[in-house]
Amino acid sequence: MSGRLGLHWIALGFLGAVLLVWAAIFGLTLRRAALPDEATGKVVAIYPFGWSKEQSTAAAFATEARLVRETWLPNAIELSSDDPGFAERLRTNGAIGVYRAQPFDVFTLAGCTGMLPALPRSGPQSLRRFG
Amino acid sequence: MTTSSASPGLGWRTPLLIIIAGCTIALLNFGTRAGFGLFLEPISAANGWGREVFALGIAIQTVLWGFGQPFAGALADKYGSGRVLAIGGLFYAAGVALSAFASTPGMLNVTLGLLIGIGLAGSSFTVALSAIARMVSPEKRSWALGIGTAAGSMGQFLMVPLGQGFIAAFGWQVALMLLSLFALAIIPLSFILAGKAPEGTGPQQSLGEALKEAGNQKSYWLLISGFFVCGFHVSFIQTHLPAYIVDRGLDAGTGAWALALVGLANVVGSYSAGVMGGKRSKKYLLSFIYGARAVVIAIFVLMPMTTLSVLIFAFAMGLLWLSTVPLTSGLVAQIFGPRYMATLFGIVFFSHQVGGFLGVWLGGRLFDLTGSYTVVWWISTGLAVFAAIVHWPIDERPLVRVAPAAAE
Numbered sequence: 454m455s456g457r458l459g460l461h462w463i464a465l466g467f468l469g470a471v472l473l474v475w476a477a478i479f480g481l482t483l484r485r486a487a488l489p490d491e492a493t494g495k496v497v498a499i500y501p502f503g504w505s506k507e508q509s510t511a512a513a514f515a516t517e518a519r520l521v522r523e524t525w526l527p528n529a530i531e532l533s534s535d536d537p538g539f540a541e542r543l544r545t546n547g548a549i550g551v552y553r554a555q556p557f558d559v560f561t562l563a564g565c566t567g568m569l570p571a572l573p574r575s576g577p578q579s580l581r582r583f584g
Numbered sequence: 585m586t587t588s589s590a591s592p593g594l595g596w597r598t599p600l601l602i603i604i605a606g607c608t609i610a611l612l613n614f615g616t617r618a619g620f621g622l623f624l625e626p627i628s629a630a631n632g633w634g635r636e637v638f639a640l641g642i643a644i645q646t647v648l649w650g651f652g653q654p655f656a657g658a659l660a661d662k663y664g665s666g667r668v669l670a671i672g673g674l675f676y677a678a679g680v681a682l683s684a685f686a687s688t689p690g691m692l693n694v695t696l697g698l699l700i701g702i703g704l705a706g707s708s709f710t711v712a713l714s715a716i717a718r719m720v721s722p723e724k725r726s727w728a729l730g731i732g733t734a735a736g737s738m739g740q741f742l743m744v745p746l747g748q749g750f751i752a753a754f755g756w757q758v759a760l761m762l763l764s765l766f767a768l769a770i771i772p773l774s775f776i777l778a779g780k781a782p783e784g785t786g787p788q789q790s791l792g793e794a795l796k797e798a799g800n801q802k803s804y805w806l807l808i809s810g811f812f813v814c815g816f817h818v819s820f821i822q823t824h825l826p827a828y829i830v831d832r833g834l835d836a837g838t839g840a841w842a843l844a845l846v847g848l849a850n851v852v853g854s855y856s857a858g859v860m861g862g863k864r865s866k867k868y869l870l871s872f873i874y875g876a877r878a879v880v881i882a883i884f885v886l887m888p889m890t891t892l893s894v895l896i897f898a899f900a901m902g903l904l905w906l907s908t909v910p911l912t913s914g915l916v917a918q919i920f921g922p923r924y925m926a927t928l929f930g931i932v933f934f935s936h937q938v939g940g941f942l943g944v945w946l947g948g949r950l951f952d953l954t955g956s957y958t959v960v961w962w963i964s965t966g967l968a969v970f971a972a973i974v975h976w977p978i979d980e981r982p983l984v985r986v987a988p989a990a991a992e
Contacts, residue, residue: 460724463600464731464855467607468738475742479749486753525837552752 488551490541493534495521498543499550500528516542521554597776599720603728605776606716607735609669610709612766612773615739616680617704619747619763620696626756627683627692637689641696648701649708650937656705657714657930658791665715665926666778672706673770675699681764684757707770709736710913710933714926715777717917723862725917729910730858734851737906741847789985794924803919803978804928807912808935810870813971814908815939817877817964821901822846824947828957832889842898849902857907858914866911866918870975873911877904878968885961915980 488496498518500509506527513520518532518539531554532543540551624638631637660668679699686692713732720728743766750759789797798804826839860869884897916929947960 460727460859463603464734467604467731467735471611471735471738471742475746479746482746482749482753486749525835525840555748555752 483550483552486552488540488553490544491537492540492551492553493537494539495531495533495554496540496543497524497529497531497552497554498548499526499552500530500547501549502528504528504547512547513543515546518543597719599724601776602719603716603731605773606712606728606732609707609712609770609773609777610732610736611739611742612770613676613704613707613709613712613739614736615743616676616763616766617700618740619743622744622747622751623683623756623760626751627686630756631687633689637692638696640689641692644693644697645701645704646937646941648698649704650934650941652702652705653708653710653933653937654927654930656708656711657926657928659706660711660714660926661780661791661924664778664780665711665718666774666776668706668711669715669774669777670771672703672708672711673767673774674703676703676707676770677764677767679703680767681761684760703767707767707774708933709733710930711926712777713909713913714917714922714929715779717913717925718780718922719777725922726861726866726910726914727858729914729917730855730861733858733906733909734855737847737850737854741844741851789923791924791927794920795927797983798920798928798931801919801979801983803915803980804932806974806978807915808932809974810874810971811908811912811932812935812939813874813967814912815936815941816943816967817881817901817939818905818943819940820943820947820960820964823944824951824957824960825898829889829894831957834889834891834894838891838894842894845895845898846902846905849899850905850907853903853905853907854910856903858910861911861914865980866915867975867978867980870908870911870915871972873904873907874968874971874975877901878965878972880904881961881965881968885958885965915978918980919983921982 498509498513500512504512504527506523509528509530510520510523513530513532516532516534516539517536518534521531521533523530536542543551620642624635627633628635628638656668656672676699679695679702682695682699683692686695709732713729716728716732717725747759747763750762753759754762822843825842826836829839829842830836857869857873880897880900884893887893912932913925913929916932917925920928943964946963947957950959950963951957
């Protein structure tokens with residue numbers, strides 16, 4: 454029994470070590486990816502975890518940003534503005550992270566199997582418009 | 585884990601070190617590849633190509649990965665796992681890094697397709713799992729194969745957001761260079777898995793004789809047939825599920841959560857299957873897994889689709905996702921011994937890739953013909969029942985080989 458438990462501890466230890474390394478690299482990457490205060494254009498604003506879609510949207514609109522699209526996370530919205538200081542305004546209004554918008558969505562992820570992503574028959578047919 | 589449970593003659597390479605190295609290789613091999621879809625748009629946009637250029641490169645890669653698997657396994661069995669893993673890692677890293685500079689479709693086919701395809705086959709978790717199976721004691725083997733598969737699954741889950749972060753922080757070209765470093769890390773790790781089965785251990789037979797022996801075993805063909813179904817399911821679902829969900833009226837976000845949930849549950853399922861395989865009959869566990877897939881898919885298709893039903897389906901399928909891998913690879917090692925496992929499991933894995941190709945292709949083709957995925961879902965259910973049945977009669981006892989008569 455103790456031998457079996459020992460094996461599970463090894464598995465948990467490996468998982469923990471991997472998650473620690475991953476979190477460190479991912480954290481550094483996010484820091485590097487954060488946009489400077491003066492940034493404009495299409496961005497993704499991340500609001501605190503636990504914020505509802507309504508809360509996030511209200512905070513975003515307080516900056517007079519244009520909504521590009523909602524994402525599959527309630528606290529992340531893709532927005533756009535050409536006014537200088539856009540990223541700073543988003544942060545002042547509650548965003549914990551502001552990043553350049555990426556052309557990525559669930560259908561691209563599905564394409565990671567090595568085949569072309571399968572697009573739904575209904576709705577828009579551009580990859581950029583899902584997510 | 586004590587060092588006494590290791591195969592003899594491993595020296596400084598303790599079982600713990602071997603398992604950590606094998607798991608990390610599986611994680612890097614699977615994980616790095618999982619993020620390639622992120623580069624579809626940036627590479628296509630930067631070069632002014634349509635999506636089909638990138639898709640062709642990925643298709644070449646997938647075919648070479650599948651075809652190369654048995655050959656990589658044979659080379660690993662003949663010359664040692666470490667060499668094949670290291671050379672595979674080198675091809676893999678070169679392919680990923682050079683993809684950043686491909687400015688013509690031909691160059692992309694060579695880098696993203698040819699080099700990475702060869703690299704994936706050489707540094708694959710099939711070779712890594714076979715090395716682990718050979719180097720740990722039989723009683724720990726199923727657990728080790730389970731943790732190795734879970735590590736590969738975890739790589740898929742973790743590397744996609746990381747790849748996305750790299751693109752956001754550094755641009756897609758530097759992101760590819762950074763991902764190539766992960767592939768490059770396979771090379772030093774491969775030294776820990778170096779070597780092949782020592783002479784005098786296992787059956788005294790050549791690779792050709794081992795292949796002939798396996799080919800004459802009904803159980804081997806049943807394993808190949810069953811694993812084909814696994815490939816069909818996972819590729820079809822991963823590629824077409826988000827589109828299916830949107831077509832049934834739910835939002836794309838549900839599709840994303842579903843795929844994330846599949847990935848998460850997959851880690852738990854793979855590990856648990858490995859643990860269970862060490863205690864129970866592997867063939868019955870495989871029958872149960874495929875039978876459960878049939879039930880889960882049938883309920884999903886028959887029930888009205890809601891966000892909750894999608895998430896329950898995703899979690900259940902995630903648990904059953906790659907849980908077949910430690911059991912199938914474990915059965916190959918159990919029946920035929922670990923001596924030529926890389927080759928024999930490589931062939932079984934090739935069948936998985938053929939099933940995967942058909943799952944993706946047939947899903948799209950039948951959708952175009954019928955206007956819905958319903959037919960493919962029912963084909964998937966039928967195939968799951970078929971796989972549950974074919975695993976039942978497998979003879980999982982180790983092959984008894986008659987020693988050649990001594991010369992008079």
